[in-house]
Amino acid sequence: KAGVTQTPRYLIKTRGQQVTLSCSPISGHRSVSWYQQTPGQGLQFLFEYFSETQRNKGNFPGRFSGRQFSNSRSEMNVSTLELGDSALYLCASSLFSGVGEQYFGPGTRLTVT
Amino acid sequence: GESVGLHLPTLSVQEGDNSIINCAYSNSASDYFIWYKQESGKGPQFIIDIRSNMDKRQGQRVTVLLNKTVKHLSLQIAATQPGDSAVYFCAETLTGTASKLTFGTGTRLQVTL
Numbered sequence: 001k002a003g004v005t006q007t008p009r010y011l012i013k014t015r016g017q018q019v020t021l022s023c024s025p026i027s028g029h030r031s032v033s034w035y036q037q038t039p040g041q042g043l044q045f046l047f048e049y050f051s052e053t054q055r056n057k058g059n060f061p062g063r064f065s066g067r068q069f070s071n072s073r074s075e076m077n078v079s080t081l082e083l084g085d086s087a088l089y090l091c092a093s094s095l096f097s098g099v100g101e102q103y104f105g106p107g108t109r110l111t112v113t
Numbered sequence: 114g115e116s117v118g119l120h121l122p123t124l125s126v127q128e129g130d131n132s133i134i135n136c137a138y139s140n141s142a143s144d145y146f147i148w149y150k151q152e153s154g155k156g157p158q159f160i161i162d163i164r165s166n167m168d169k170r171q172g173q174r175v176t177v178l179l180n181k182t183v184k185h186l187s188l189q190i191a192a193t194q195p196g197d198s199a200v201y202f203c204a205e206t207l208t209g210t211a212s213k214l215t216f217g218t219g220t221r222l223q224v225t226l
Contacts, residue, residue, distance in 0.1 A: 004156070033212045039120070043157070043202065043216035056213040090156050098209045101147075104156030 002027065004093050004105035012111045018079040021108045025072050025093030031055075032074040033102060034066060037088040046089075049074050050097035078110075086112045121200060123221040132190040136203035136217045141184060143205035147214070148177060148188045152199045160188070160201075164208075190222075198224045 005024045013019050025032050033056075034046040045058040049068035066076040072093075078085055088109050092102040126132045138146065144165035149157035163170045163177045163186075170177050176189040186203045200221050204214040 031212050033214075035214075035216075042218050043204075043214075045213050045215070048212040050212075056210060058213070092156070092212075094212060097212055101159050101162070102212065102214070104149075104158070106154065106156050 004091055004103055006089075006091050006105040006108050008108060009106065010109045010111075012113060013081050015081055015083060015112055017081050018077065019081060019110060020075050020077045021089055021091075021110070023074045023076075023091030023093075023105060025074070025091075026103055029093035029095055029103070030072050031094045031097040032068055032072065033092045033094075034074070034076050035090040035092065036060070037090055037107070038086075043090070046076065048097065055097050081112045083112050086110060121219050121221045123223060125223045125225060126193045127225050128193060128195060130193055132188075132193045132197070132222055134188045134190075134201050134220045134222065136186040136188075136220075138184050138186060138203065138205040138217065139215065140205060140207075141181075142207060143215075144208050145206050146177070146179060146186055147204045147206075148175075148186075149202045149204060149216075150197075150199045151202065151219075157202060193222075193224050195224050195226065198222055 031050045033048040048056040052068045063079045068074045088107040090107045092104045094100045094102045147162040148160040151157045161172045174191045178187045200219045202219045203217040
């Protein structure tokens, strides 16, 4: 069974631009969560989607948004990029929301210049 | 590979010795705890979990201990191998919100030959 895939793996953007990252969960998994990982703040929860609905949300500004499609694939969008948004963005999937093991993808490394 | 953290505490252990990685969690209401391993260039990988109604759980070469009184978790790795070299994170959550994990800062484990 294929693992969680994230595209692209690396991305360089300029301050003020917007970016969209994609996550394909493990087949059959319906919950997708997004995390931001930085050396300073560590791993922080962004949001979770289940059955195309946002179920949980972390403490991030409204510039960070996401969505989930009917096939459970998820995208996250960051608008008006800031230098501090440079991070590794990780996606994790699980069978259901709120229970069970989460499987992480390799992440998308976003660099904002 | 991806840099996980520049200033993580580091535990250096000789191959074959036992490793103990400690973690203080923040929320006394958390009732589900997980240890993750993150290797360079990869997303976190599930190692072992424990619920708050237990104080010890064993897996293959790993044991997790939970002390709710002082909000402390530890991960013990028996007969540490070079392949165990990675960054280890503890994570906490509440049952029902298991997709929303709060991660600790992480510990880098270096296995010397």
